[in-house]
Amino acid sequence: MSQDDINLTDPAFFGSGDPHAIWRRLRSEDPVHWTEGRLAKKFWSVTRHADAKFVLMNDNRIFSVQHAGANLPMGPEFEDPEASLFTQLAQSAQQLATMDGQPHNALRRYFSTRFTSQSVNGLEALVRNVSDEILADILPRGTCDFTTEYAGRLPTAVIAAIMGVPRERWDDFYLWNNMMAAPEDPEFAMGTPVETSTFGVSNIMRSVVELAEERRGAARDDLLTALVQAEIDGQPLTETQIGFNGLMFFAAGHETTRSSMSVGLLELLKDPAQIEWLRANRHDPAALRGAIDEFVRFSAPLTHTLRTVTEDVEVGGQMMRKGDWAVIWFHAANRDPAAFSDPETFDVRRTPNPHLGFAIGKHFCLGAHLARLDMAVMLDAILGSMDQIELAGPVEWASSNLFWGIKHMPIRFRAGSQITSSQAAA
Numbered sequence: 161m162s163q164d165d166i167n168l169t170d171p172a173f174f175g176s177g178d179p180h181a182i183w184r185r186l187r188s189e190d191p192v193h194w195t196e197g198r199l200a201k202k203f204w205s206v207t208r209h210a211d212a213k214f215v216l217m218n219d220n221r222i223f224s225v226q227h228a229g230a231n232l233p234m235g236p237e238f239e240d241p242e243a244s245l246f247t248q249l250a251q252s253a254q255q256l257a258t259m260d261g262q263p264h265n266a267l268r269r270y271f272s273t274r275f276t277s278q279s280v281n282g283l284e285a286l287v288r289n290v291s292d293e294i295l296a297d298i299l300p301r302g303t304c305d306f307t308t309e310y311a312g313r314l315p316t317a318v319i320a321a322i323m324g325v326p327r328e329r330w331d332d333f334y335l336w337n338n339m340m341a342a343p344e345d346p347e348f349a350m351g352t353p354v355e356t357s358t359f360g361v362s363n364i365m366r367s368v369v370e371l372a373e374e375r376r377g378a379a380r381d382d383l384l385t386a387l388v389q390a391e392i393d394g395q396p397l398t399e400t401q402i403g404f405n406g407l408m409f410f411a412a413g414h415e416t417t418r419s420s421m422s423v424g425l426l427e428l429l430k431d432p433a434q435i436e437w438l439r440a441n442r443h444d445p446a447a448l449r450g451a452i453d454e455f456v457r458f459s460a461p462l463t464h465t466l467r468t469v470t471e472d473v474e475v476g477g478q479m480m481r482k483g484d485w486a487v488i489w490f491h492a493a494n495r496d497p498a499a500f501s502d503p504e505t506f507d508v509r510r511t512p513n514p515h516l517g518f519a520i521g522k523h524f525c526l527g528a529h530l531a532r533l534d535m536a537v538m539l540d541a542i543l544g545s546m547d548q549i550e551l552a553g554p555v556e557w558a559s560s561n562l563f564w565g566i567k568h569m570p571i572r573f574r575a576g577s578q579i580t581s582s583q584a585a586a
């Protein structure tokens with residue numbers, strides 16, 4: 161068993177180590193790599209862009225997400241579905257992200273109307289208001305933890321508002337979500353990692369179900385109402401399906417956006433010329449959109465997704481057998497020199513940018529338009545209201561091999577003349 165393999169299956173390594181070095185090695189020496197890490201189940205690590213795309217484009221044909229869920233167990237103790245509630249749920253095909261075939265198509269069609277670019281454009285005023293409110297608190301101080309106070313707080317508030325989670329519950333949801341996503345992280349630990357994860361998962365799900373139940377017979381224009389009204393093959397969702405899909409929306413709706421935004425700003429701070437270019441072009445939506453895609457390519461905050469092979473298939477010269485797991489490492493694919501020129505360079509003007517940060521195919525990120533809107537508003541606001549931004553302390557990375565990224569990033573800045581994002585955009 162190699163140290164690289166152990167590291168890829170060790171969330172703590174992602175908090176302090178350098179997974180990029182492993183991905184560089186694998187891409188060039190063993191791009192579809194049999195990985196014998198800390199887990200009892202061994203798996204294929206797919207690290208090249210073309211192979212990752214092949215797997216994702218063959219969902220439901222050669223690969224399945226519902227056989228074993230979409231993620232590696234976070235450690236050996238998570239491999240037993242009897243012990244880990246998260247594993248049990250993730251392997252039970254009760255959530256959009258872990259369903260194949262017709263049930264997935266039906267549920268995706270149902271939810272997708274709320275996440276089209278047109279529907280999401282209608283949320284811009286909400287997102288700008290949230291941003292203004294947060295900045296009114298942060299800007300006068302001239303310093304903040306960028307990740308928790310802005311990059312994490314904005315998407316949390318936005319997805320919570322879309323779902324209909326009352327404001328006084330937002331902080332609880334945020335904490336429980338961290339417990340689920342990074343249960344080995346000492347900052348969130350409450351007992352063993354499995355206990356921490358189960359505490360987070362069960363609390364979010366119970367609260368989602370309670371809030372959704374209030375909507376029965378008293379419909380509102382929110383996602384929790386949509387959850388109680390949803391049907392698969394004419395059947396309403398079960399309590400578990402309501403809870404687990406609610407948890408998915410909450411987690412997917414903020415965790416990844418927070419990391420992409422933080423990594424994006426960190427990279428910009430290393431190259432002030434790119435900040436100046438963006439400042440000069442910030443009223444050009446194409447410039448902001450290009451920058452945001454580079455944020456997502458470079459950060460790839462969902463580190464991996466998992467598929468189970470349903471028939472023997474050759475991928476990248478390796479024979480995968482029915483029942484094997486194929487793990488796509490988005491980070492590795494997004495920095496594949498065969499798909500990107502100068503892939504290790506962060507470049508907001510990169511074009512083309514065929515990154516897989518939002519995946520591709522049947523499970524392409526449902527919230528991609530929303531993520532782009534959240535990030536465009538934040539980027540615009542930063543460019544319009546903060547000058548001379550610099551790090552004010554060490555950057556801390558999350559101990560998670562699922563939702564990887566920055567956990568804390570203290571910055572200081574000089575508040576510019578345009579104080580709010582809506583003024584900045586006017």
Ligand code: HEM
Pocket residue numbers: 230256257258268319408409412413414416417420456460461462465466516517518519520522523524525526527528530531
């Ligand atoms: C930068 C931000 C984001 C990134 C990088 C990202 C990334 C991804 C990726 C890679 C997948 C595919 C997973 C797979 O193939 O197994 C995915 C799926 C999904 N994402 Fe996102 N996401 C982001 C933001 C959001 C937001 C804001 C939402 C809000 C609702 C969201 C909701 C979803 C949902 C519901 C799915 C499952 C879709 C399906 O299975 O059909 N995501 N996301």
